[in-house]
Every structure is written in structure tokens, then in C-alpha cells.
Amino acid sequence: MKPKIKVWPFQWIGYLFLLTLPVLSIFGYFDENMMTEKTESHGLEMSINYPSKLRYGEMENLRIEVRNNTKEIFSHISISLSRNYLENFEEITFTPNVNKDYLVSFESIPKNQSRYVDIQIKGKKFGNSKGQVMLTHENRKIINQSIKTFIFP
Amino acid sequence: METVIRVTIIFAFITIALRIIGKRELGEMSPNDLVLLLLIPEIVSQALIREDFSLTNGLIGASTLLSLVLINSIFSYKFKRYNRLIEGKPVVLFYHGKFIEGALDRERITIDEILSEIRTTGHDKFEQMKWIVLEPDGKISCIPYREAN
Numbered sequence: 001m002k003p004k005i006k007v008w009p010f011q012w013i014g015y016l017f018l019l020t021l022p023v024l025s026i027f028g029y030f031d032e033n034m035m036t037e038k039t040e041s042h043g044l045e046m047s048i049n050y051p052s053k054l055r056y057g058e059m060e061n062l063r064i065e066v067r068n069n070t071k072e073i074f075s076h077i078s079i080s081l082s083r084n085y086l087e088n089f090e091e092i093t094f095t096p097n098v099n100k101d102y103l104v105s106f107e108s109i110p111k112n113q114s115r116y117v118d119i120q121i122k123g124k125k126f127g128n129s130k131g132q133v134m135l136t137h138e139n140r141k142i143i144n145q146s147i148k149t150f151i152f153p
Numbered sequence: 154m155e156t157v158i159r160v161t162i163i164f165a166f167i168t169i170a171l172r173i174i175g176k177r178e179l180g181e182m183s184p185n186d187l188v189l190l191l192l193i194p195e196i197v198s199q200a201l202i203r204e205d206f207s208l209t210n211g212l213i214g215a216s217t218l219l220s221l222v223l224i225n226s227i228f229s230y231k232f233k234r235y236n237r238l239i240e241g242k243p244v245v246l247f248y249h250g251k252f253i254e255g256a257l258d259r260e261r262i263t264i265d266e267i268l269s270e271i272r273t274t275g276h277d278k279f280e281q282m283k284w285i286v287l288e289p290d291g292k293i294s295c296i297p298y299r300e301a302n
Contacts, residue, residue, distance in 0.1 A: 003230050015223065021216040022157045030209050031154055056207040123207075152209040 030152060032058060039143045043070035044077075044109075046135050046143045054123045055152045059091070062119040064133060068109040075108040076138045079117050085131020088151055089121040126153035156201070156210055160217040163197050168225075168239065240289045247285035260287055271295050 033053040039046050045067040051060040068074050080103040086092055095118040098104050106115045128150050135143040229236040244256050267285055270293040284296040
């Protein structure tokens with residue numbers, strides 16, 4: 001007698017469900033994912049490298065780079081990150097230091113030079129975290145870029 | 154992705170390791186075996202989950218392990234060779250009044266252990282047995298003459 005694999009119909013559903021998680025994981029669905037958003041305005045280029053997917057308790061780095069592509073010096077540049085984006089994270093550290101409104105200021109950015117803001121974040125609450133990174137020059141909003149991170153439970 | 158690979162490696166390693174140490178260790182638990190089985194999860198747990206304590210990682214790990222067990226059981230049922238490789242074959246320890254010494258040595262089974270198993274069947278002498286077989290799950294089957302016939 002040749003052995004044949006036979007299962008109850010409901011078992012197929014269970015098997016498929018059971019296999020879904022490892023298969024999706026093999027294809028990297030649950031892996032941490034980094035994204036880069038670039039925006040340019042008035043000769044200032046802002047590049048944000050941030051995690052689009054993160055797991056609970058995982059640490060990641062969010063980097064904002066502001067580059068002056070013009071031939072003149074830009075002064076009084078500030079970068080801010082919206083509070084609602086950071087609400088789902090913990091152990092947040094900014095480099096350079098930040099004030100209570102999550103605002104980092106640079107006195108000036110010489111031509112063809114960049115300034116960086118590094119933010120370390122740790123996933124706390126699962127779900128989508130949406131927010132904006134704003135670049136202002138002399139209190140004038142130049143760039144407003146949306147970012148979104150999904151935190152797996 | 155990494156969790157699936159880690160669980161698969163650990164699963165394969167433990168399956169092969171348990172297969173190598175022999176059937177005896179699976180059938181009965183000596184204090185030594187108990188320590189072994191208690192320590193294995195302690196040692197491998199860090200390697201499995203790393204520092205990722207997320208629910209997602211736990212679910213991926215558990216479903217990978219369950220999927221491997223399921224695939225393993227399907228393969229074992231469908232392919233005889235695979236089943237022999239994973240589960241092993243029954244080993245004859247005693248046949249028609251003679252001990253197979255090589256088999257006893259390889260499986261590290263003493264005459265006293267076999268005598269103890271014979272007593273559980275309600276007999277007390279080797280001579281009453283036609284077959285004594287070590288099963289793939291580590292249990293010893295004692296088949297007396299009348300039953301064998």
C-alpha cells in the first residue's frame with residue numbers, strides 16, 4: 001500500500017496559515033526596512049534615512065542630512081521632527097542635542113557642505129507612526145517631508 | 154528571514170544530535186538525560202531569538218518550528234528511506250535464545266535493563282522470549298514464544 005497524504009479540509013487552512021508566517025518571513029516581509037526620502041528646495045537638499053518597518057523593542061537610527069547645493073552660505077537653519085511621529089518610540093536620543101520641541105538648529109551651512117541629525121529610536125507601540133520632518137531657513141518653512149514607520153508587535 | 158534560518162538550523166541540529174546519541178536516550182530518562190533535555194533549550198534559546206523579544210519574532214519562530222515538524226512528518230510518512238534516516242530502524246537484541254552482542258554494545262543496553270523489561274511483560278526468563286527488539290522510539294519490545302507464534 002502506497003502512503004498518501006490525506007487531511008481534513010479545515011486542516012489545509014491551518015497548514016496554510018502555519019506556513020504563511022515563515023514563507024513571508026523568508027521573503028523579508030517582517031524584516032526591518034530602511035527608506036530614504038530626498039527633497040530639494042531653494043538649493044537645500046534634505047535627505048532622510050529612516051526605518052519604514054521596525055519590530056517592537058528594536059533600536060534603529062534615523063538620519064537627516066541637509067546639504068547646501070548653492071554657492072552661498074545658508075544661516076539659521078533648523079530641522080524639526082513632529083512630536084506625533086516620536087510618540088510610538090522610546091529611548092529617543094538626538095545628536096546633536098535637541099530642545100523640547102524636537103528642534104535642532106544650525107547657525108550656518110557653508111556651500112557644498114552637509115549637516116547631520118542622528119536620532120536613535122526604539123519601537124514601543126505597534127502600528128503606524130506618521131509624522132513630518134520640517135526644514136526651516138530663517139523661520140521660513142522650506143521643506144516638509146512626511147515619513148511613516150510601521151512597528152510590528 | 155533570519156529567525157526562519159536560525160530555527161531551521163537548530164531544529165536540524167537537535168534532530169541529528171538526538172539521532173546520534175541513540176534510541177536509548179529517548180525511551181527512558183536517566184538523570185543525565187533529564188539534565189541534557191533541560192539544558193538544550195537554555196543553551197539554544199539565545200541563539201534562536203537573539204535580542205528580539207517581539208511577538209512577531211516569537212510567532213515566526215513557533216510557526217517555523219511547527220511547519221518543520223509538519224513537513225518532517227509528511228516526509229517520514231511518504232518516504233520510507235527518509236523515515237529510516239530520521240527515526241532509525243528497530244534493532245534486534247535477542248533472538249531464539251541468543252543475545253546479539255554487537256547490537257547490545259552499540260545501543261549501550263545491559264542485560265539487567267532487558268531483564269527489567271521482560272518482567273514488565275509478566276515473564277522472568279530470557280528463555281521464554283523469542284524476540285527482544287529495541288524500537289526506534291527507544292522502548293524495548295519483548296515477544297515471548299507463544300505470542301510470537
